[in-house]
Amino acid sequence: MKQYDYIIAGAGCAGLSLLYRMLKEPLLQDKRILVIDKVRKDQNDRTWCFWEKGAGLFEPIVHHQWRTLQFLTENLTKQFTLGDYRYKMIKGIDFYHYVLSEATKFENVDFQYEKIQKIAAKEDHALVETRENTYTAPYVFNSTGFFNPAINEENSLLQHFEGWIIKTPTPTFDSNVGTFMDFRLSQAHGDTFMYVFPMNAQEALVEYTLFSPKVLSKAEYKSGLENYIKDFLKIDDYEIVHREFGIVPMSLAKFPRYPEVHQRIINMGTAGGFTKASSGYTFQFIQRNAQFIVDQLKQGKSPAQKITFRDKMFEWYDRTLLEVILSDKMSGKEVFAIMFKKLSPEKIFAFLDNDSSFLDELVIMNSVPKKTFITAGLKQLK
Numbered sequence: 563m564k565q566y567d568y569i570i571a572g573a574g575c576a577g578l579s580l581l582y583r584m585l586k587e588p589l590l591q592d593k594r595i596l597v598i599d600k601v602r603k604d605q606n607d608r609t610w611c612f613w614e615k616g617a618g619l620f621e622p623i624v625h626h627q628w629r630t631l632q633f634l635t636e637n638l639t640k641q642f643t644l645g646d647y648r649y650k651m652i653k654g655i656d657f658y659h660y661v662l663s664e665a666t667k668f669e670n671v672d673f674q675y676e677k678i679q680k681i682a683a684k685e686d687h688a689l690v691e692t693r694e695n696t697y698t699a700p701y702v703f704n705s706t707g708f709f710n711p712a713i714n715e716e717n718s719l720l721q722h723f724e725g726w727i728i729k730t731p732t733p734t735f736d737s738n739v740g741t742f743m744d745f746r747l748s749q750a751h752g753d754t755f756m757y758v759f760p761m762n763a764q765e766a767l768v769e770y771t772l773f774s775p776k777v778l779s780k781a782e783y784k785s786g787l788e789n790y791i792k793d794f795l796k797i798d799d800y801e802i803v804h805r806e807f808g809i810v811p812m813s814l815a816k817f818p819r820y821p822e823v824h825q826r827i828i829n830m831g832t833a834g835g836f837t838k839a840s841s842g843y844t845f846q847f848i849q850r851n852a853q854f855i856v857d858q859l860k861q862g863k864s865p866a867q868k869i870t871f872r873d874k875m876f877e878w879y880d881r882t883l884l885e886v887i888l889s890d891k892m893s894g895k896e897v898f899a900i901m902f903k904k905l906s907p908e909k910i911f912a913f914l915d916n917d918s919s920f921l922d923e924l925v926i927m928n929s930v931p932k933k934t935f936i937t938a939g940l941k942q943l944k
């Protein structure tokens with residue numbers, strides 16, 4: 563049995579964000595830390611986009627950022643600047659390299675590449691088992707899917723997407739303007755839109771995204787992207803320099819933060835419910851949670867977070883919005899179109915980030931069809 567101060571189970575976005583923040587904290591950087599994952603993080607398997615005011619901890623690896631975005635439907639073209647926010651992009655591989663190369667400076671950090679088979683807890687410690695080894699620590703920070711709830715068509719939509727980074731032989735894009743959502747597409751499979759984020763005049767991430775109960779076939783994502791690039795971006799000549807595919811749960815099911823009574827296993831990331839159910843955005847929620855954990859640990863306190871009244875309110879807003887879409891009362895396209903038509907983008911981004919003021923939330927509530935949202939909201943109170 564190998565003992566550590568902390569075990570980080572899962573070395574993806576949440577696990578490595580926590581590790582990096584621990585290593586930046588003088589009071590924690592000497593702790594014996596085990597990071598365990600079933601794979602080495604050496605693939606550019608995802609691109610994170612998020613919005614933020616000012617410079618964040620991962621600013622040195624921000625690949626590109628935009629202060630102007632556009633939102634499009636057949637009836638609405640809205641281009642807007644983001645005020646104090648910047649919409650930022652980080653490539654997965656840059657993030658993994660950045661954190662892992664920092665970690666090599668610390669002899670007290672061990673990495674194990676093993677498949678975890680069990681995570682359990684007793685009153686004063688938690689343990690992680692693989693086929694060959696058992697590791698223990700007072701806390702296990704888990705972002706594997708071990709304790710994930712069952713997801714089905716009644717309680718969840720899937721946000722599924724295929725993204726391509728395309729490169730054109732001549733300057734084509736305006737890298738100052740990102741397309742946050744372009745809904746001018748067939749909605750036959752569910753809410754369907756494109757993200758287009760140009761990183762320079764010749765390269766852009768184009769992502770075909772759907773909110774629906776089922777994923778599409780490979781050929782459908784391919785033709786969705788090809789048609790959009792040809793018909794809307796008016797580009798015939800390009801090469802695909804990167805592809806990524808993802809499925810993110812948009813779920814009313816509860817992802818438990820603390821899956822056992824002793825609160826020795828601390829779920830983080832998607833596993834801890836930090837994926838916003840109505841939008842799929844996760845990166846910034848992970849960062850806030852990781853910083854909270856570090857702040858608690860350095861004061862010798864439990865890393866388990868008390869759920870505040872405001873947390874509960876934001877969860878309820880989020881569940882209400884998802885309930886409206888899931889129950890087919892309104893489509894995601896209609897909800898987002900109303901919000902972008904009536905509200906300032908800064909308010910929308912603050913709201914989606916759980917960072918709005920109560921006054922702004924009243925304005926937002928006033929902008930959407932009341933009966934539909936009140937019915938959905940009451941259902942989610944139960």
Ligand SMILES: Cc1cc2nc3c(=O)[nH]c(=O)nc-3n(C[C@H](O)[C@H](O)[C@H](O)COP(=O)(O)OP(=O)(O)OC[C@H]3O[C@@H](n4cnc5c(N)ncnc54)[C@H](O)[C@@H]3O)c2cc1C
Pocket residue numbers: 571572573574575576577598599600601607608609610611612676677678679705706707806807808809810830831832833842843844845846
């Ligand atoms: C392609 C893609 C693009 C995304 N883009 C965005 C975006 O733009 N903005 C945003 O906010 N969110 C985005 N998300 C959602 C979310 O931010 C990511 O999924 C993020 O990686 C979640 O972090 P995580 O740590 O919870 O999970 P992960 O990063 O998936 O990490 C979990 C880790 O656990 C490991 N693991 C699992 N099971 C075991 C086991 N049994 N034993 C050992 N290790 C195990 C996995 O190998 C993995 O490394 C995207 C997701 C995907 C898939």
